[in-house]
Amino acid sequence: MNFTLEKSIEILERTPGVLTALLQNISDDWTSRNEGGETWSVYDIIGHLIHGERTDWIPRADIILSKKPNRNFEPFDRLAQLEESKGKSLTQLLDEFGLLRKKNIEYLRSKKLTGKNLEEKGIHPAFGEVTLSQLLSTWVVHDLNHIAQISRVMAKQYKAEVGPWIEYLKILQV
Amino acid sequence: MNFTLEKSIEILERTPGVLTALLQNISDDWTSRNEGGETWSVYDIIGHLIHGERTDWIPRADIILSKKPNRNFEPFDRLAQLEESKGKSLTQLLDEFGLLRKKNIEYLRSKKLTGKNLEEKGIHPAFGEVTLSQLLSTWVVHDLNHIAQISRVMAKQYKAEVGPWIEYLKILQV
Numbered sequence: 001m002n003f004t005l006e007k008s009i010e011i012l013e014r015t016p017g018v019l020t021a022l023l024q025n026i027s028d029d030w031t032s033r034n035e036g037g038e039t040w041s042v043y044d045i046i047g048h049l050i051h052g053e054r055t056d057w058i059p060r061a062d063i064i065l066s067k068k069p070n071r072n073f074e075p076f077d078r079l080a081q082l083e084e085s086k087g088k089s090l091t092q093l094l095d096e097f098g099l100l101r102k103k104n105i106e107y108l109r110s111k112k113l114t115g116k117n118l119e120e121k122g123i124h125p126a127f128g129e130v131t132l133s134q135l136l137s138t139w140v141v142h143d144l145n146h147i148a149q150i151s152r153v154m155a156k157q158y159k160a161e162v163g164p165w166i167e168y169l170k171i172l173q174v
Numbered sequence: 175m176n177f178t179l180e181k182s183i184e185i186l187e188r189t190p191g192v193l194t195a196l197l198q199n200i201s202d203d204w205t206s207r208n209e210g211g212e213t214w215s216v217y218d219i220i221g222h223l224i225h226g227e228r229t230d231w232i233p234r235a236d237i238i239l240s241k242k243p244n245r246n247f248e249p250f251d252r253l254a255q256l257e258e259s260k261g262k263s264l265t266q267l268l269d270e271f272g273l274l275r276k277k278n279i280e281y282l283r284s285k286k287l288t289g290k291n292l293e294e295k296g297i298h299p300a301f302g303e304v305t306l307s308q309l310l311s312t313w314v315v316h317d318l319n320h321i322a323q324i325s326r327v328m329a330k331q332y333k334a335e336v337g338p339w340i341e342y343l344k345i346l347q348v
Contacts, residue, residue, distance in 0.1 A: 001335075027184060
């Protein structure tokens with residue numbers, strides 16, 4: 001499947017609704033626990049998605065489109081949400097994510113990107129040159145990655161409860 | 175986290191809404207393609223969930239609760255949906271799954287299960303003795319497993335589009 005902006009937005013615009021459908025008003029037991037050690041809870045993951053809306057996807061797209069000679073991306077802080085989410089309920093975080101995402105999609109549409117724009121490049125701190133279409137594809141896959149991760153973190157809370165069925169449930173084995 | 179019926183139903187009752195939020199009216203490209211070879215598309219997975227509502231979870235719970243001497247489960251047909259879904263649109267499948275799930279949760283609640291009921295046993299064709307609470311826990315984890323799988327199948331359609339970011343996206347590497 002080749003990248004298109006419309007098919008990418010199909011996923012990006014659905015993610016907040018998916019997360020709300022799965023998580024709104026669910027017991028804290030499902031969302032406050034992690035996979036052990038320093039891994040993330042569902043609550044942490046939603047905070048990470050919010051931080052990405054603020055500092056990652058659109059700011060990087062703007063750098064690519066800026067036509068400045070220096071198109072280096074700022075490194076992304078993968079732990080920022082541990083501070084930023086403090087004191088907020090999961091419902092607040094879900095609402096915040098939904099609003100930011102809506103604004104970001106409107107902004108993206110307002111750029112009226114051409115095929116040529118999508119091939120323009122920025123400099124990733126680890127990978128070097130990357131194109132706008134690669135950045136936007138990654139935004140989409142990043143959403144799906146975290147929906148899968150959230151499902152896995154929740155599933156693992158029942159790891160001891162499924163008895164012998166654990167053998168058939170790959171999600172409990174990763 | 176210990177099994178409770180209410181926390182299990184929290185997930186079971188959300189799954190149809192999650193799938194609808196993610197899939198309703200999305201381009202076929204996201205839902206008709208698979209991970210290669212004999213793997214399943216999103217469309218196939220929804221058919222599998224429907225077949226489970228009809229022949230797996232509740233029928234097996236009924237066997238466990240039947241108090242009959244023979245409490246052997248019927249083996250589950252993992253390929254039945256390839257025939258049963260034929261000619262149906264994804265929207266039809268999502269609606270069908272939602273209705274069946276709603277009915278099954280109502281049925282489950284109507285049984286007013288006690289702690290003793292949850293420890294009653296049936297005979298799984300591969301594992302032997304399993305309890306009702308293990309069956310119901312597995313139903314929950316099975317939902318989350320397939321939400322994660324659907325996210326992965328969709329993400330993989332953009333595998334070639336993310337460029338060097340593939341290195342950071344674990345979902346594309348499984």
